[in-house]
Amino acid sequence: MNVAFLGASKGMGRALARRMAERGDRICLLGRDLEDLKRSAADLENLGATGEVGVTSCDLADTKGFAAALAAAKDALGDIDTVVVSAGAFGDQEALEADSEARDRLLTLNFTNTIHFCELARTMLLERGGGRLCVFSSVAGERGRKPVILYGASKAGLSYYLEGIDHKFHSQGLSVTVVKPGFVKTGMTAGLDPPPFAGEPDGVARDVLKAIDRGQPVVYTPAIWQWVMLVIRYLPRAVMRRIGF
Amino acid sequence: MAHETKKKFTPRLVKNAAPAKASGRSVELAGWGRYPIVRGNERQSEDLADITRDAVLTRGLARAYGDASLPPAGDRNVASSVLADRLLAFNRNTGIVRVEAGFPLMRLNRFSLPRGWFTPVTPGTHFVTVGGMVAADIHGKNHHVAGCFGEHVRSFKMRVADGAIIECNDENHDLFRATLGGMGLTGHLLEVEFQMERIPSPWIWEESEQLPNFETVLERLEDAGREWPFTVCWSDFLVTGSNAGRALLMKGRWAKPEEAPAGLPQWRSAPTFPIQLPSWALQTWMMRIGNFLNYTKHGAAVRRHIVHPETFYYPLDVIREWNRVYGKRGFTQHQAVLPAPHTHRRHEQYLRLLHDLRAKVFLSVVKDCGDEGKGMISFPKRGVSYALDIPIDQGTQQVVDRLNDFVVAEGGRIYLAKDAFTRPEHFRAMDPRLDGWNEVRRKWDPEGRLKSALSVRVLGDRA
Numbered sequence: 238m239n240v241a242f243l244g245a246s247k248g249m250g251r252a253l254a255r256r257m258a259e260r261g262d263r264i265c266l267l268g269r270d271l272e273d274l275k276r277s278a279a280d281l282e283n284l285g286a287t288g289e290v291g292v293t294s295c296d297l298a299d300t301k302g303f304a305a306a307l308a309a310a311k312d313a314l315g316d317i318d319t320v321v322v323s324a325g326a327f328g329d330q331e332a333l334e335a336d337s338e339a340r341d342r343l344l345t346l347n348f349t350n351t352i353h354f355c356e357l358a359r360t361m362l363l364e365r366g367g368g369r370l371c372v373f374s375s376v377a378g379e380r381g382r383k384p385v386i387l388y389g390a391s392k393a394g395l396s397y398y399l400e401g402i403d404h405k406f407h408s409q410g411l412s413v414t415v416v417k418p419g420f421v422k423t424g425m426t427a428g429l430d431p432p433p434f435a436g437e438p439d440g441v442a443r444d445v446l447k448a449i450d451r452g453q454p455v456v457y458t459p460a461i462w463q464w465v466m467l468v469i470r471y472l473p474r475a476v477m478r479r480i481g482f
Numbered sequence: 483m484a485h486e487t488k489k490k491f492t493p494r495l496v497k498n499a500a501p502a503k504a505s506g507r508s509v510e511l512a513g514w515g516r517y518p519i520v521r522g523n524e525r526q527s528e529d530l531a532d533i534t535r536d537a538v539l540t541r542g543l544a545r546a547y548g549d550a551s552l553p554p555a556g557d558r559n560v561a562s563s564v565l566a567d568r569l570l571a572f573n574r575n576t577g578i579v580r581v582e583a584g585f586p587l588m589r590l591n592r593f594s595l596p597r598g599w600f601t602p603v604t605p606g607t608h609f610v611t612v613g614g615m616v617a618a619d620i621h622g623k624n625h626h627v628a629g630c631f632g633e634h635v636r637s638f639k640m641r642v643a644d645g646a647i648i649e650c651n652d653e654n655h656d657l658f659r660a661t662l663g664g665m666g667l668t669g670h671l672l673e674v675e676f677q678m679e680r681i682p683s684p685w686i687w688e689e690s691e692q693l694p695n696f697e698t699v700l701e702r703l704e705d706a707g708r709e710w711p712f713t714v715c716w717s718d719f720l721v722t723g724s725n726a727g728r729a730l731l732m733k734g735r736w737a738k739p740e741e742a743p744a745g746l747p748q749w750r751s752a753p754t755f756p757i758q759l760p761s762w763a764l765q766t767w768m769m770r771i772g773n774f775l776n777y778t779k780h781g782a783a784v785r786r787h788i789v790h791p792e793t794f795y796y797p798l799d800v801i802r803e804w805n806r807v808y809g810k811r812g813f814t815q816h817q818a819v820l821p822a823p824h825t826h827r828r829h830e831q832y833l834r835l836l837h838d839l840r841a842k843v844f845l846s847v848v849k850d851c852g853d854e855g856k857g858m859i860s861f862p863k864r865g866v867s868y869a870l871d872i873p874i875d876q877g878t879q880q881v882v883d884r885l886n887d888f889v890v891a892e893g894g895r896i897y898l899a900k901d902a903f904t905r906p907e908h909f910r911a912m913d914p915r916l917d918g919w920n921e922v923r924r925k926w927d928p929e930g931r932l933k934s935a936l937s938v939r940v941l942g943d944r945a
Contacts, residue, residue: 247565279569283570427562
């Protein structure tokens with residue numbers, strides 16, 4: 238695969254990029270910190286990525302730079318058949334309620350700007366006759382829940398958008414994969430007591446790569462979260478009002 | 483292994499793509515022996531340089547048994563290197579590798595073996611970081627020929643106490659030798675560059691034999707070291723009488739290409755020991771039976787076979803978190819080297835002392851060491867090393883004190899990476915190199931900013 242990857246320098250994105258490199262995919266990294274991206278690129282080249290791993294500046298907070306970043310990635314790779322977006326913001330509900338600036342930032346990054354980037358990416362992929370678009374959403378978007386109301390809302394919106402473009406453009410060759418991770422042990426969740434079924438970044442990467450290859454539209458990872466969220470989705474409102482989950 | 487308090491999961495703000503401002507959380511931290519437990523504000527981030535700015539210590543996978551990877555009491559900031567795990571450079575022709583300090587040995591092995599290279603020195607577990615391997619200046623089954631890991635380190639990048647980040651090698655800084663085995667107290671390691679060893683195949687040729695008593699252990703270890711690059715003895719210190727200290731001697735070398743199986747070794751995923759057993763669950767009589775079975779099932783004949791490197795180097799890694807078998811009480815390891823020459827008298831006395839102390843030595847490993855290396859306070863020196871796993875109870879301090887009396891009297895010393903009970907006066911008496919090391923340390927850290935629970939306990943640092 239020839240992959241343009243936004244968000245590969247940390248957490249689950251790093252693990253997924255490594256899996257891609259190990260099997261010899263060609264990769265171009267998009268991100269804000271070019272020096273850090275170069276270090277990730279070296280890591281991926283050493284692990285087996287085909288050719289030089291490109292790096293190009295792209296800040297999810299700055300939509301004006303998206304088109305140029307994708308164009309630079311295309312130049313670096315020659316052709317892009319896969320776009321992965323694992324960048325995003327994560328928010329403490331209490332903090333977001335108290336800080337309107339942080340709230341706006343999270344909603345903008347996770348919803349508006351990610352969709353803006355995906356629109357450019359899917360247009361580019363459709364122009365070449367199709368391709369794969371893989372975007373990290375979250376199980377938090379499955380139902381409104383007390384600890385993750387705003388974060389969940391941003392991810393719910395993103396998931397609906399991705400489902401919609403899958404419906405509309407699948408016949409034109411666009412394969413959309415929405416990733417819905419449950420609790421995963423990353424730097425973001427460090428210090429927290431992992432709940433049952435907590436996943437590791439590399440396990441998530443394995444599941445996601447398999448889903449991209451199969452053209453699977455939605456992947457819950459670890460897989461058991463599909464069943465956990467099935468139960469949560471159908472819990473009566475009266476129960477949801479009482480529980481803290 | 484970090485032992486963390488139970489906390490409800492509540493997401494927190496992490497800004498996208500910005501350098502992670504991991505705010506840290508006050509958690510209970512412990513080493514592999516699960517004793518002592520200290521509260522610390524542990525921060526994890528891919529950006530290790532960022533989180534080391536105001537940390538008193540950096541810790542990796544926390545495989546030091548005692549308090550070497552713990553901050554002093556008082557909820558101090560400690561950086562975790564485990565997310566800084568990138569392979570920055572690998573020259574497949576020269577075998578020179580550069581990694582971030584949190585790069586785990588397990589990944590290094592899985593990367594390098596198929597490419598014809600292996601770490602020049604490995605400890606008995608692959609759940610360690612390369613930064614930790616430098617900080618403890620680890621040694622392995624080939625110490626008698628290859629020395630410590632530090633002998634193969636070319637340079638490293640570290641954040642020193644005043645906040646500066648420097649590239650350090652044996653030519654440009656006295657800090658280099660002070661850092662090898664310096665238990666993370668001279669600076670925060672950020673990157674390490676070292677020389678790998680070229681291997682003829684990714685398999686190990688192993689030969690093992692029974693040794694019926696301790697006299698034969700000393701003789702055969704010395705003999706085996708002349709012919710084999712990897713030697714180690716698993717010994718039974720619970721058995722008494724004429725069989726006291728009987729052992730299985732394992733010898734190994736990399737298999738020649740014509741001996742090796744055609745394929746690459748397959749990596750196995752290790753199951754995790756699922757629960758913490760009650761402290762009373764593991765009893766001495768059980769270990770006596772286990773040791774007896776382990777010894778007798780080998781049989782009297784010499785065994786020769788090709789084995790997976792994981793089987794040879796990391797037999798205990800087949801079960802993750804096996805330290806849970808010791809329960810809440812935890813365990814310690816007393817590892818001491820008694821200097822050459824290998825006189826039977828000295829070692830018989832050591833064995834007798836263990837017997838007199840009724841020390842519950844559940845697991846013991848005996849290994850002959852080569853010469854001292856570059857590390858200013860690294861553990862090994864020419865002699866015989868005894869690593870004794872002891873479950874913690876009310877008598878443990880006394881056992882360690884008595885063992886240390888003996889070690890001091892015989893001119894030996896202990897390994898700080900395993901220690902949780904040694905008193906400062908004992909350590910000072912064991913290691914005359916300490917003053918020289920402290921001089922370098924104070925030159926670079928005059929205000930004493932870098933410290934650990936171990937440095938407060940053993941080296942007299944202010945908490």
